[in-house]
Every structure is written in C-alpha cells, then in structure tokens.
Amino acid sequence: MKHYITFPRVEGTASRQAHADLPPGTFERELGKEGFFGPATHMYHRHPPTGWTAWDGPLKPRAFDLAALPGEHPSPWDAGPVLHNAAVSIRLWKAPRTMDHLARNGDGDELLFIHAGRGDLFCDYGHLAFRPGDYIVLPRSTMWRIDCGEPVTALLVEATNGTYRLPDKGMLGPHAIFDPAMLEVPALDDAFRAQQDEREWRVRIKRRGAVSTVTYPFNPLDAVGWKGDLAPVKVNVADIRPLMSHRYHLPPSAHTTFVADRFVVCTFAPRPFESDPDALKVPFFHNNDDYDEVLFYHAGDFFSRDNIHPGMMTFHPCGFTHGPHPKALNNAFTPKKPATDEYAVMIDARDALEVGAAARSVEWEGYVDSWKTPAPPKAAE
Structure with a gap:
C-alpha cells in the first residue's frame, strides 16, 4: 500500500464539497x-x-476515427494494434465473414467488445450467440472462432500476460452495476455439436506477437462436456445498471x-x-x-x-x-x-x-x- 503525505486543508475561495457548489465564476x-x-x-x-x-x-x-480504418481482417491477428503497452493491446477487428480457422491467444486473456454485427462464437467451452454491445471475455489460450450472421466490428482488448477480473464493489455489494448471475457462459448445445466435423482445421496461435499455425485433421472444438470454474463469460451493455x-x-x-x-x-x-x-x-x-x-x-x-x-x-x-x-x-x-x-x-x-x-x-x-x-x-x- 502506498502512503502519501496527506493533510486536508482549505485555502482561499473554494467549495468544501467536490463537484458541487462551485464559487461563482470559477x-x-x-x-x-x-x-x-x-x-x-x-x-x-x-x-x-x-x-x-x-x-x-x-x-x-x-x-x-477507427470507423474509417480500411480493409478487412479474416483473422483477429490481422488487425494491427491501435494503442498498446506491456500490459494491454487494443485493436479494432473488422471481420467480413465467418472465420475458416480457429484463433488462440497465448499472450493473455482477450476481451471482445462487439461494436457492430451479429453471429455465433464457438470455442472450447461451447457456443455463444452475440450481438452489438456484448462484452465477451476469453481466458488465455481458449480456442475460438466466430460465425458471422453479418459483418462484425469488434474492439479487442488483450490483457497481455494478465487476467480479467470483476471489480471489488465494496459496500455496494456484489450485485450492484450488474449481478454476476447476468454473466452467460458457452453452452454445449445443438449448434455446437452441429459444427463438429472431421475435415481439416487450422489453429492460428499468437504468442509474443508472432503467429504459429497448427493443423488438425478434425475440428478440435469437439468437447462433449466440461466442469470447473474457468470459462468465457458474456455480458451486454444493456445489462449494466x-x-x-x-x-x-x-x-x-x-x-x-x-x-x-x-x-x-x-x-x-x-x-x-x-x-x-x-x-x-x-x-x-x-x-x-x-x-x-x-x-x-x-x-x-x-x-x-x-x-x-x-x-x-x-x-x-x-x-x-x-x-x-x-x-x-x-x-x-x-x-x-x-x-x-x-x-x-x-x-x-x-x-x-x-x-x-x-x-x-x-x-x-x-x-x-x-x-x-x-x-x-x-x-x-
């Protein structure tokens, strides 16, 4: 914990309450x-x-004006960083169509914010439908792809070498802003089972900024079940209070x-x-x-x-x-x-x-x- 030299004091003409009752003309x-x-x-x-x-x-x-960025990105790894440092990388991904491969981020958790477009995300854990305003948190090294119902624009925010968590809501209690029960997780549903096949699939894995490709003679999204307390989660901005x-x-x-x-x-x-x-x-x-x-x-x-x-x-x-x-x-x-x-x-x-x-x-x-x-x-x- 950091310790600062603190001593509340009022000097000259000032309001005693921040952001209210400002002295006239100030x-x-x-x-x-x-x-x-x-x-x-x-x-x-x-x-x-x-x-x-x-x-x-x-x-x-x-x-x-990221809306004016040219080009399309068949893979999220084709989208260049907009802003970045050692802890976070921000990219804007314009996906014109359904991905023909799987992506996997070995550098950190990935947060997808869906700015435009609709579709379905398939990953190790199952299937999630998505729409504009959705946040989707993908734990590091999750294999995933999207099926575009229409062209998708997404803000990608990578927690490089890190993990996403929910904030401590303190005396507000855990159900403020949005209840954790609002978080959706992927389902092993009919749509997930229907996409499983025995044809060749590539997985493009990003690690330390470089992309490697692994080829399988089958779709590696072939889970029949899972248990545990680690999974992708989704929440929409409309669910935030x-x-x-x-x-x-x-x-x-x-x-x-x-x-x-x-x-x-x-x-x-x-x-x-x-x-x-x-x-x-x-x-x-x-x-x-x-x-x-x-x-x-x-x-x-x-x-x-x-x-x-x-x-x-x-x-x-x-x-x-x-x-x-x-x-x-x-x-x-x-x-x-x-x-x-x-x-x-x-x-x-x-x-x-x-x-x-x-x-x-x-x-x-x-x-x-x-x-x-x-x-x-x-x-x-």
Missing part, C-alpha cells in the same frame, strides 16, 4: 493520485483549465466493468443527469495523473465531446488537464435533456500507451484545436 480542476482512488485536491480557477490557444509537442489529446447520485457527479471509476493487471475497463451507459441544481452535470476537469485514458465511442449522443461519432476513439495521455469540450461547459449545470444517451468503453492504463500505425492512419489532427479558447481581441491602439 472552474473546478481535480488533481489526484492513483486515478480517482488516492488523495486529491480541487483547484478553483477563473478560466477553463483547457482554455489553451496553442499546443506544441507530442503530449496532446488525440482522436482517431450504472451507479447514480442525484447530488454528486461520480468519477469514471464508479463505472468499472472489468479490471486487469495495470489497467481497467469501464462502461458509460445511459443514466439520469444529477438533479441537484448546484451539482456538476458534466465530467469535471481533472489531471491525467498516473493513468492514460482511452475512450471508444460505441453508440448515442456523446454530450461532453464535439464532432465525435460512433467508432471513434479519443486518447488523453498522462500529463495534462482535460474535461468537457468548450460547448459542453454551457450545460455544466443545466443539461438540455434529463438523461445521458451514450454507450462508451473506457480503458485507463497505468503505463504509457504507444500509438500504433493503424491509429495514426486515421488520426483527426484537429482534435487538440477543438479544445481551444479563442484569444480575446486586441485593444485598439
């Missing part, structure tokens, strides 16, 4: 350690903390869906806005201290961002302050509608992420400028 900024779990201070500024007029250098907010507070804007960590080694996966789902007139209704300005933050926009109206559409990804690396876009500040306390209307996947990584070639090819270079505050007009001489 903008709140949170500086914290360990994401939103460590000690923190709230600053109250005269100007928006993102009100820059120019930005030079590589550290900047970035956005990628987000935490809410009508008097306090909760931090993103309240929406954690899965945890892994040195990163977390959170889900933003529709929820009512805070009803207290003095509570912030938009994400508060905060420093990206200790974590790189990634958001994949799945569906809906992304109220805190301008010019963002489904299939885009934003990347806010550790080291600067960010928060709502300038236009969203107009609705900081008086939203235009009673509830949010968005689904998004957030990945917070403890270690610096590298930007892959795939992401750079579809980068929106003007994203950093979309935060700008216009310079005031010069006084007449």
Whole structure:
C-alpha cells in the first residue's frame, strides 16, 4: 500500500464539497493520485483549465476515427494494434465473414467488445450467440472462432500476460452495476455439436506477437462436456445498471466493468443527469495523473465531446488537464435533456500507451484545436 503525505486543508475561495457548489465564476480542476482512488485536491480557477490557444509537442489529446480504418481482417491477428503497452493491446477487428480457422491467444486473456454485427462464437467451452454491445471475455489460450450472421466490428482488448477480473464493489455489494448471475457462459448445445466435423482445421496461435499455425485433421472444438470454474463469460451493455447520485457527479471509476493487471475497463451507459441544481452535470476537469485514458465511442449522443461519432476513439495521455469540450461547459449545470444517451468503453492504463500505425492512419489532427479558447481581441491602439 502506498502512503502519501496527506493533510486536508482549505485555502482561499473554494467549495468544501467536490463537484458541487462551485464559487461563482470559477472552474473546478481535480488533481489526484492513483486515478480517482488516492488523495486529491480541487483547484478553483477563473478560466477553463483547457482554455489553451496553442499546443506544441507530442503530449496532446488525440482522436482517431477507427470507423474509417480500411480493409478487412479474416483473422483477429490481422488487425494491427491501435494503442498498446506491456500490459494491454487494443485493436479494432473488422471481420467480413465467418472465420475458416480457429484463433488462440497465448499472450493473455482477450476481451471482445462487439461494436457492430451479429453471429455465433464457438470455442472450447461451447457456443455463444452475440450481438452489438456484448462484452465477451476469453481466458488465455481458449480456442475460438466466430460465425458471422453479418459483418462484425469488434474492439479487442488483450490483457497481455494478465487476467480479467470483476471489480471489488465494496459496500455496494456484489450485485450492484450488474449481478454476476447476468454473466452467460458457452453452452454445449445443438449448434455446437452441429459444427463438429472431421475435415481439416487450422489453429492460428499468437504468442509474443508472432503467429504459429497448427493443423488438425478434425475440428478440435469437439468437447462433449466440461466442469470447473474457468470459462468465457458474456455480458451486454444493456445489462449494466450504472451507479447514480442525484447530488454528486461520480468519477469514471464508479463505472468499472472489468479490471486487469495495470489497467481497467469501464462502461458509460445511459443514466439520469444529477438533479441537484448546484451539482456538476458534466465530467469535471481533472489531471491525467498516473493513468492514460482511452475512450471508444460505441453508440448515442456523446454530450461532453464535439464532432465525435460512433467508432471513434479519443486518447488523453498522462500529463495534462482535460474535461468537457468548450460547448459542453454551457450545460455544466443545466443539461438540455434529463438523461445521458451514450454507450462508451473506457480503458485507463497505468503505463504509457504507444500509438500504433493503424491509429495514426486515421488520426483527426484537429482534435487538440477543438479544445481551444479563442484569444480575446486586441485593444485598439
């Protein structure tokens, strides 16, 4: 456990309650350690903390239109990394048709988030039907393939050399956010038995980033039964019941869906806005201290961002302050509608992420400028 020098103190004009009752004409900024779990201070500024007029250098907010990525990927291993570090690798996979081989990840657990398309997943453990909004966790070295009912686009989040777990929900109890009973596991059903055959099958195994191919004279997905407490699981974003507070804007960590080694996966789902007139209704300005933050926009109206559409990804690396876009500040306390209307996947990584070639090819270079505050007009001489 880390120990910090902590001593609560109030200096100058400040609110005693974070994210509410801001002094008139001020903008709140949170500086914290360990994401939103460590000690923190709230600053109250005269100007928006993102009100820059120019930005030079590589550290900047970035956005990628992954929906515009060209090409198709018959295998998940054909999809190049979008963002990655030693603990996590994020890829966007566009599967045009049913896979003619099996995949197996020897590098870590795989999380599939189905952004578009429907079909059936077959794996060692049986059969799972899937639809948009499904999270599917595949334990490391599971053999699997998908049968596409229609072309599939999926966000793949690999827990490199790690394992996915459910978050500790503390005093909320284990049934909050979503009940573990909502998790579905594959079934050894008629569809699974029907796909078993005696023809030749290839298994493409990824280990340390390299792919090896093993060929069998039969379909190795030939299980007749299994028992144990390790299996793939599936849950849909529609089954997530987000935490809410009508008097306090909760931090993103309240929406954690899965945890892994040195990163977390959170889900933003529709929820009512805070009803207290003095509570912030938009994400508060905060420093990206200790974590790189990634958001994949799945569906809906992304109220805190301008010019963002489904299939885009934003990347806010550790080291600067960010928060709502300038236009969203107009609705900081008086939203235009009673509830949010968005689904998004957030990945917070403890270690610096590298930007892959795939992401750079579809980068929106003007994203950093979309935060700008216009310079005031010069006084007449």
